[in-house]
Amino acid sequence: MVERLDLTFAALADPTRRAMLASLALGERSVGELAAPHAMSFAGAAKHVGVLERAGLVERRKAGRQQLCRLKAERLREADEWLRQWERFWLSTLDRLEAIIVEDQEKLK
């Protein structure tokens, strides 16, 4: 699971790959469709698809001469679960912030 988180977070640390995931959120996409919007060679974009696949975020199936990809959310859920460990920290920070704002408003009265 540790290595899985490594791969997941590393895969998410690139805007091209996050955009590909956003596209896959709308439905299945071929490798070509995933690559098209990005200002780089097809081979370069296809490498990003490979990274997403090795991280377990995407599944491929052959469809004629195309390769259709679809989102696999399980690893995203794992990453989200890990991140939510810290929820209480940002909540408490917001609470403190709110306290300060309320205090300031009191002073204005």
Add this chain to the structure above:
Amino acid sequence: MVERLDLTFAALADPTRRAMLASLALGERSVGELAAPHAMSFAGAAKHVGVLERAGLVERRKAGRQQLCRLKAERLREADEWLRQWERFWLSTLDRLEAIIVEDQEKLK
């Protein structure tokens, strides 16, 4: 914000750094305290602290000859918000799984 997510996810893609964050969840830690548990040189571990700081996940303050670090959760919250976009995907996957399980149980009756 795009580059911020890059930095955040990249910082999280390493088990040493995630362990350091877990340690910081318990309270302030000096760089030395953060480094100690890890089987690497002090300088190597200090580099990881630097990565966390540049990603905005950690704040430092000087305290005598020590450098005390504390968790800054805001960027973690941003990353979590981004991940939650996909919540419906893993929820629907779990729903389907549950449907299958219920179906199997029906068959056993």
Add this chain to the structure above:
DNA sequence: GCAATATAAAACCATATGGTTGAACGACTC
């Protein structure tokens, strides 16, 4: 069978990353 399409695969390049060691520096202790 031939040409075009969709993709994979290989070789290559520049830069980033994760690690090391060793030197330097400011802050305490004596």
Add this chain to the structure above:
DNA sequence: GAGTCGTTCAACCATATGGTTTTATATTGC
């Protein structure tokens, strides 16, 4: 003032990453 502690910084190394171009391989349509 000397030594030690906590830390930074610089130089270095190996490997990974993000990109390129070129070549190869199925698959489809004519």
